[in-house]
Amino acid sequence: METLSKKKLNFENYPQKPHGGKLVDRVLTGKDREEAMERARSLPTIMVDLEAVITLEMIATGVLSPNEGFMVEEDYISVLTEGRLANGVVWPVPLSFAPTGSKNSETIKNLSVGDEVALVDDTKEPVAILKLEDIFAYDPAFRAKYLFGTTDRSHPGVDSIYRRMGRTALGGPIQLVRRVHWGPFESIRMEPKDTWELFYEKKKLKSVGGFITGANPLHRGHEYIHRNALEELDGLFVQPLVEMAKREYTRHEFRVLAYRSVLEEYYPKERTILAPLRVTYIFAGPREAVLHALIMKNYGCTHALIGRDHAGVGDFYSKYDAHNVFDTFTPEELGLDVRLFHEVFYCTRCDNLGTELTCPHDLKYRINISGTGIRELLRYGVLPPKEIVRPESARIAMQGVQPKGTDDHNQAINPVGKTIKSIFPYYLEHSRIGGAKRENPLDVEELTIKDLEDAILDVRENASQIYKDIFSQFSYVADTLRNTQPDWITEAHASMHKQQAMVVEYLEEKVNNAPTTASDEFLYQDKEEASKELTVAKKMFDDIPNVLQSEDLDYRTWNPLPYRRYRGDDEE
Numbered sequence: 001m002e003t004l005s006k007k008k009l010n011f012e013n014y015p016q017k018p019h020g021g022k023l024v025d026r027v028l029t030g031k032d033r034e035e036a037m038e039r040a041r042s043l044p045t046i047m048v049d050l051e052a053v054i055t056l057e058m059i060a061t062g063v064l065s066p067n068e069g070f071m072v073e074e075d076y077i078s079v080l081t082e083g084r085l086a087n088g089v090v091w092p093v094p095l096s097f098a099p100t101g102s103k104n105s106e107t108i109k110n111l112s113v114g115d116e117v118a119l120v121d122d123t124k125e126p127v128a129i130l131k132l133e134d135i136f137a138y139d140p141a142f143r144a145k146y147l148f149g150t151t152d153r154s155h156p157g158v159d160s161i162y163r164r165m166g167r168t169a170l171g172g173p174i175q176l177v178r179r180v181h182w183g184p185f186e187s188i189r190m191e192p193k194d195t196w197e198l199f200y201e202k203k204k205l206k207s208v209g210g211f212i213t214g215a216n217p218l219h220r221g222h223e224y225i226h227r228n229a230l231e232e233l234d235g236l237f238v239q240p241l242v243e244m245a246k247r248e249y250t251r252h253e254f255r256v257l258a259y260r261s262v263l264e265e266y267y268p269k270e271r272t273i274l275a276p277l278r279v280t281y282i283f284a285g286p287r288e289a290v291l292h293a294l295i296m297k298n299y300g301c302t303h304a305l306i307g308r309d310h311a312g313v314g315d316f317y318s319k320y321d322a323h324n325v326f327d328t329f330t331p332e333e334l335g336l337d338v339r340l341f342h343e344v345f346y347c348t349r350c351d352n353l354g355t356e357l358t359c360p361h362d363l364k365y366r367i368n369i370s371g372t373g374i375r376e377l378l379r380y381g382v383l384p385p386k387e388i389v390r391p392e393s394a395r396i397a398m399q400g401v402q403p404k405g406t407d408d409h410n411q412a413i414n415p416v417g418k419t420i421k422s423i424f425p426y427y428l429e430h431s432r433i434g435g436a437k438r439e440n441p442l443d444v445e446e447l448t449i450k451d452l453e454d455a456i457l458d459v460r461e462n463a464s465q466i467y468k469d470i471f472s473q474f475s476y477v478a479d480t481l482r483n484t485q486p487d488w489i490t491e492a493h494a495s496m497h498k499q500q501a502m503v504v505e506y507l508e509e510k511v512n513n514a515p516t517t518a519s520d521e522f523l524y525q526d527k528e529e530a531s532k533e534l535t536v537a538k539k540m541f542d543d544i545p546n547v548l549q550s551e552d553l554d555y556r557t558w559n560p561l562p563y564r565r566y567r568g569d570d571e572e
Contacts (some may be wrong), residue, residue, distance in 0.1 A: 009193065014200045015207060016302045019294050019335060020066025020089050023192055027060045027176045036177045040118040040126035044111065046104050048119045048127065051164065051280040053180055055095065056119065056128045058279065060176035062192040065298045069173035070097035072134035076169070080146040083287070083328060090333050092290040092325075093147065097130070098138040098169040108168050111135065117170070127178050134171035147287060182278060184253050185242055190275035195237065196300040198273065205234040209303040209339070210296025212239045212277060215249035216371035217258040217397035219389045221344035223266070224353045225305050229339065230271060237301055238263070239277035248413050250375060252276070254400025258393040265392060286325035290334075293326075297336045304336055308343040319343065344369055346387040348433055351467035364426045365434050365466070367459060372414070373422035375401055379412040380452065384423070385459045410449055417447035424455040432458045434466045480557060482550045493547045500541045507534040 011017050018024075028036050048056070058064050071079065071094055078086045079094045099108065111117060111132060119128045140161045144151045153159050182189045190198075199205045209229035213222060230236055240259055242252035250258075256276055263272055277295070293304035306326075308319045323340045331337065342355040349365040369388045377384045378401040383394045406412050412419070421444050426433050428442045442451070479485055511534050514527040525533075559566070 009196050009201075011196075014196065014300070016297065016300055017335065018062065018065045018192070019297050022066060023062040023196070023298065024059065024065040024068050025062055025193070026068060026174055027179070033177055036129055036175055037126060039116075040129050040177060043116050043118040043129065044107050045118045045120050045124075045126075046099050046107055046130075046170075047101060048099065048121060049164065050121075052097065052119070053121055053127055054278055054280050056174060056176060057179060059095065059174060060128070063277075063279075063295055063298055064095065065192075067091070067095050069095075069130065069133075070169075070171050071095050072171035073136040073169070074134075076136075076171070080143060083290070090290070090294070090329050092287040092294075094143070096138065096143070096165070096169050097171070098165040098167065100164065100166040105166065105168075108135070108166075108170070111170070119174075121180075125178060127180070128174045128176045130170060130174050131172045132170060133173070134169075136169050136171070138165060138167050138169040140165055140167075148285070182242075182276070185256065185276045185278070188256075188275055189278070190273075190299075192299050195273070195275070199235060199237075199300045203235065203270070207233040207302045208235040208237050208300060209233045209305050210237045210239065210293075210299060210301030211305045212241060212292045212296065214241045215255075216374060217250050217255050217389070218262050218393045219369055219371070219374060219384075220346065220353055220387065221307065221369040223262070223390075224344045225307055225341050226267070226272075228341070229303065229305055230268065233303060234271065236267070236272045237296070237299065238272065238274045239296075239299075240274075242276040242278050248375070249402060250378070250397050251400035251402055254396055257400075258396040261392040261396055262390050266390070286321040289322035290325055290329075293334065293336065293338055297334075302336055304338045305341065306338060307341050346385070346463075348387075348463045348466040349470075351464075364430045366425055367433070367463065368423050368425055370422035373419050376412045376414055376419040377423070377456075379404060379406060380419075380449075381405070382452075382456055385456075385463060387459075387463055388423070415445070415447075416449055416452050417444035420444070420447050420452055420455055424459065427451070427455050427458075433462050476545075476548065480550070480553045482548065482553070485548075490547055490549065493545050496544045497541070497547060500537065500544060504534065504537045504541055507537050510534075 074086045076094045079091050083092050085091045113132050115132045117130050118126045121127050141151050144158045148157050199208050240255050296304045326338050346367040347354050347359045347361050347365050349361040367385050367387050374384050378398045420427055511530045514530040518524040518526040
């Protein structure tokens with residue numbers, strides 16, 4: 001982590017402001033903390049889980065500014081139904097606190113507005129003090145309907161509501177009295193006050209693009225977004241999410257290491273900042289995209305970089321819902337520039353990364369970038385194509401993917417056919433990447449591990465060859481400096497010309513000697529059949545590429561003026 005001076009931040013001089021105008025700081029230190037810790041031990045206590053502990057720290061350190069605690073009912077309802085706090089400030093996700101458990105329920109029954117309650121973790125030690133401003137009934141179905149657009153328990157966010165939340169919510173400001181150690185990330189953790197100082201006091205940046213990413217290791221789709229931003233912005237702030245991820249994912253320690261390995265090798269070091277974001281997964285799809293944008297703003301970013309299907313959950317949201325949600329708010333009320341990026345893929349015909357907005361070529365040339373598909377390839381024990389994931393990232397991520405390997409039937413999480421289709425969209429209908437169509441398309445349900453191996457080997461062998469071959473064809477015809485062309489190609493063309501001329505010469509003589517009618521149609525040919533052979537042979541001669549040598553191309557080099565005139569010598 002950068003060594004910073006902890007000087008007072010002067011937001012009036014910065015190109016960005018915290019959301020709501022003030023960076024919240026509810027972290028007690030020194031004597032205030034000591035007194036609060038002592039007071040907390042005499043207060044009623046409520047046990048909180050790790051997700052609540054993380055949320056408490058996010059509130060206290062300003063990540064969720066302007067919120068100073070858990071929402072009262074008025075704000076809670078307004079956020080769910082309108083996507084705003086009661087005062088009109090944009091806020092997409094409710095910060096609610098409805099503890100579960102019999103002991104917690106007994107404590108809540110005896111609480112009143114105005115009381116203080118100590119929030120303790122599994123060590124029974126206080127983490128924060130909550131000052132109660134509201135106590136209200138908590139309806140999980142109401143929350144699910146408005147936050148997720150569904151009450152289906154198969155949605156992980158909906159399921160979490162019913163598993164983690166009670167039926168009575170407590171609202172009010174909090175004071176953080178004990179911060180949780182971040183384990184392997186403690187040395188690189190950064191709070192908003194750290195990044196504001198780093199961006200605008202130390203580095204003197206004028207613009208910063210924020211990028212938050214979840215369960216996947218760094219891939220070339222991410223890199224495409226980053227590089228586009230770095231062409232325009234002074235800095236890039238990359239925040240891999242850590243903690244509370246899905247069961248099926250790449251462990252956060254290895255994701256961060258994968259990011260570090262690529263950033264150190266391929267990114268401008270002075271303009272790229274990496275810090276983990278310890279946050280709970282809400283699985284709120286488009287609303288979570290807005291939340292992440294505001295989190296970036298609270299860290300000091302002037303721009304939010306949002307890819308397709310940001311914070312998506314299976315098939316519950318379309319892949320561009322996370323883009324469309326930003327139409328609900330004006331740029332002025334969001335307070336930062338949101339940059340939306342379409343789905344990125346690698347086109348072997350373009351020999352480049354692109355999107356549907358920039359690439360005209362069809363699926364037969366594409367290698368798709370699917371986070372789920374990439375994780376599946378890592379489970380199968382194979383590095384994904386270099387065109388979509390750099391090996392520096394994939395090799396480390398392979399060590400942290402969960403679960404590793406395959407089951408007793410040699411299958412990973414998803415059917416192998418689904419993985420093939422997600423990464424290699426051409427494979428079902430084309431014999432190879434960029435190749436001819438199959439006579440009979442393959443059935444995705446019938447694909448096997450052998451098909452996966454074939455697709456991997458095909459792409460490794462041919463993905464970079466397509467554009468290389470195209471360039472070779474163009475350069476052979478275009479180059480007048482013939483020493484840049486391989487002699488064996490010219491020699492092969494010359495040999496084909498010589499050999500086909502020999503065939504034509506032989507057939508001309510054969511036609512001249514052929515009878516009008518053949519006495520044995522299986523052994524001899526009549527003049528008409530021999531003439532057809534000659535016609536084909538002459539056409540094949542014309543089809544052979546020209547033999548291009550330096551002396552044959554002199555006609556291409558001509559100038560209307562003496563060469564010295566092009567150097568600026570205008571004397572006669």
